[in-house]
Amino acid sequence: MFKCAVLIVCYLGLVTAQQLSDYVNPSLNQSACGKNEYFEKCTFECPPEKTCETRLINVYCPAVVMPCIPKCICKPGFYRNGPGGECISEEECGPACPEGEVYKDCRDPCVDESCDAMGSLIPGCKSPESCEPGCVCREGFYKLYNFICVPKCYCPGFWDSPECRN
Incomplete structure (x- = not known):
């Protein structure tokens, strides 16, 4: 019985988060994305999008229900050139190092x-x-x-x- 109640609450939370995300920025769509990006209607803060500097670092994300965030993300094989930067190829990124x-x-x-x-x-x-x-x-x-x-x-x-x- 308890598991069922938790699942219902989680499901309702996800549905509500999805409905809220539809209204976050209705003007954001594929046309707002730059070169080497595509629009994703539902992304999460964790794991963060990989940048040139963080592309070799694997981030552990807790199993927490997070609201969706619609945004433009880099196409496969491309990485953000710093926070808010454009998406560039791995060759253009230059060297990267593991965490630490x-x-x-x-x-x-x-x-x-x-x-x-x-x-x-x-x-x-x-x-x-x-x-x-x-x-x-x-x-x-x-x-x-x-x-x-x-x-x-x-x-x-x-x-x-x-x-x-x-």
Whole structure:
């Protein structure tokens, strides 16, 4: 009985949200969309539309009923060039990095970004004369098991440190 009541409430909420979304901006339609965009009558805030900078980041969305938002979104293979920007191809976007990382034109391959080394230099490593571009951990982030960049407090041995308890 309880499951049925919840489903009815959810269904009514979705129907109401859909009806409200029809009146949000009636002038917004396909003709309002730019190049490489198409009109979607019902989109949600989560997950957010991928931009050039966020195209490699997967966002977890809670299972919450959200109202629909009609808007123009990028066609497949295109990404928004910043918030409110136009939709451009992945080639035009330039480099992107996974969450917790930033792109550097010149990265030092002798820096150990692991949680164990905390950004210290690799012993015996000699930096090449010319550097290579690539993704590195953001400041204050380190590679957890050489996989993903996480804040220092997520590194083993720091979870219980005074600076990480807050």
